[in-house]
Amino acid sequence: MIEPFDDTYFMQKAIQEAEMAFEKGEIPVGAVIVIDNKIIARGHNLTETLTDVTAHAEMQAITAAANFLGGKYLKGCTLYVTLEPCQMCAGALYWSQISRIVYGARDIERGCINLKTKLHPKTKIEGGILEDKASDILKRFFIMKRNLN
Amino acid sequence: MIEPFDDTYFMQKAIQEAEMAFEKGEIPVGAVIVIDNKIIARGHNLTETLTDVTAHAEMQAITAAANFLGGKYLKGCTLYVTLEPCQMCAGALYWSQISRIVYGARDIERGCINLKTKLHPKTKIEGGILEDKASDILKRFFIMKRNLN
Helix, strand or coil, X not given: CCCCCCHHHHHHHHHHHHHXXXXXXXXXXXXXXXXXXXEEEEEECCCCCCCCCCCCHHHHHHHHHHHHHCCCCCCCEEEEEEECCEHHHHHHHXXXXXXXXXXXXXXXXXXXXXXXXXXXXXXXXXXXXXXXXXXXXXXXXXXXXXXXX | CCCCCCHHHHHHHHHHHHHHHHHCCCCCCEEEEEECCXXXXXXXXXXXXXXXXXXXXXXXXXXXXXXXXXXXXXXXXXXXXXXXXXXXHHHHHHHHCCCEEEEEECCCCCECCCCCCCCCCCCEEECCCCHHHHHXXXXXXXXXXXXXX
């Protein structure tokens, strides 16, 4: 059976957001938030553009999704993000009570899994969707940055 | 020696911000960010007003301080906040590399200390400044809320 709106489909949309960050010279991380197979929020890292450490892809998507829904809780929603969320974003996701988090690449050093950031009991997290693609764009970015310096 | 700009002075300013949150029906938490004895940013909890779980006092103050400084790192700055930061705010403070965090009341259940949120190695954290006052405004708020329901 063909499933047009599966995890791979939505992660691909998150990667498109990461590409937009890349083009702006930002560490390329992108996110979308989905409810009932519909994208209700998009975001990509804008920390340099906004000179604001809080401007991660997920934070912007959380704010935008709550705005769309007219309520601050993201029950029934899934976040697709190209890189495992950091403590800040996982902490925001805790407050949002989001139902599901799907990430692409792991972040061993600064990600919420190894740092044991507490998620809401109602939140499920899983990773590895389009991991190579999500990881490749980050690698490409850091190689480019090194070559520029 | 009289010290007009000590921790108590700036925590009092953070409590004034918490009072502003109280008046808006928000959980009363307030914050200020200080550099060289000068307040460069203020914030109070606006999660209900903005229907946004990310609108904590600290998050707004971090964004405002970076905006004031024209750079995203808050080196040399101190955050005064009436309640111990949560995982999200502590995670944002990690990225900001802020020099010092001073909080009023402890948050045993949802605060960054018991949840072991990682702070930047350059960041010092201490608590208990005007703890009773910071705690009283929260107690007053929750008593009022209970009586309304």
